[in-house]
Amino acid sequence: MPTLLHLDSSADLKNSVSRALTARFATAWTENSTDHLVVRRDLHLDPLPHLPTSALHWAPRLRAPEEVVPAGAEQLQQVLISELLNADVVLIGAPMYNWSMPSTLKAWIDYVHVGGITSSIDKPAQPLAGKPLVVVSTRGAAYGAGAPGEPIDHEIPSIIQSLGTSMGMDVTVVTTQLTLATRLPALHEFAGQAADEMEKAAAAMTDLAQSLGSR
Numbered sequence: 001m002p003t004l005l006h007l008d009s010s011a012d013l014k015n016s017v018s019r020a021l022t023a024r025f026a027t028a029w030t031e032n033s034t035d036h037l038v039v040r041r042d043l044h045l046d047p048l049p050h051l052p053t054s055a056l057h058w059a060p061r062l063r064a065p066e067e068v069v070p071a072g073a074e075q076l077q078q079v080l081i082s083e084l085l086n087a088d089v090v091l092i093g094a095p096m097y098n099w100s101m102p103s104t105l106k107a108w109i110d111y112v113h114v115g116g117i118t119s120s121i122d123k124p125a126q127p128l129a130g131k132p133l134v135v136v137s138t139r140g141a142a143y144g145a146g147a148p149g150e151p152i153d154h155e156i157p158s159i160i161q162s163l164g165t166s167m168g169m170d171v172t173v174v175t176t177q178l179t180l181a182t183r184l185p186a187l188h189e190f191a192g193q194a195a196d197e198m199e200k201a202a203a204a205m206t207d208l209a210q211s212l213g214s215r
């Protein structure tokens with residue numbers, strides 16, 4: 001059964017743009033056929049604890065003898081990695097927080113990006129290579145190509161590096177910018193551009209859910 005792993009990390013449970021977009025993707029995914037499944041993990045409502053020990057960043061064979069990992073943390077890591085392995089497509093709602101990602105999403109990456117298990121260190125190990133990942137990044141200001149903010153987008157390059165380059169996932173990024181145009185008077189003039197970007201991102205959700213769901 002084609003399975004979508006759907007993660008959200010926005011701390012806004014009422015007006016979140018990323019939640020609206022990922023929900024649209026998930027709905028279109030299930031509309032592909034009755035056997036299309038969604039596994040949901042809300043990183044804001046059900047936050048992960050920070051890594052209790054840095055040893056979890058390494059496969060057991062790469063840990064130092066004195067490094068001890070609590071059994072519960074090891075089990076949690078295995079559950080999170082299994083969710084990824086069992087998914088056909090992964091979808092992440094990733095708002096920009098302080099030019100980076102929400103700490104809840106970062107905590108999830110810290111659990112699943114593991115040297116020697118999901119990324120290669122001493123021998124080839126990229127079990128997630130080629131798995132489609134759609135990242136929906138919402139941001140209050142503008143960081144697109146050529147914008148003054150482009151060099152200070154520290155969110156998407158970091159996600160592409162860890163989940164794409166290092167773990168081998170096939171990353172598609174959908175951004176919608178200027179989401180603060182209605183809240184902040186200084187950005188009011190960009191409200192039209194923000195609405196256009198939102199419309200395009202919404203259409204991309206449906207298109208991607210249909211194309212990735214029919215492979």
Ligand SMILES: Cc1cc2nc3c(=O)[nH]c(=O)nc-3n(C[C@H](O)[C@H](O)[C@H](O)COP(=O)(O)O)c2cc1C
Pocket residue numbers: 010011012015016017018019095096097098099100138139140141142179180
């Ligand atoms: C804690 C926090 C930090 C933020 N930092 C930034 C930022 O660095 N750059 C930016 O453009 N917008 C920033 N914003 C605005 C959000 O990116 C914007 O509201 C976005 O739409 C949030 O996604 P959501 O609508 O899915 O919740 C921040 C918002 C919050 C709550």
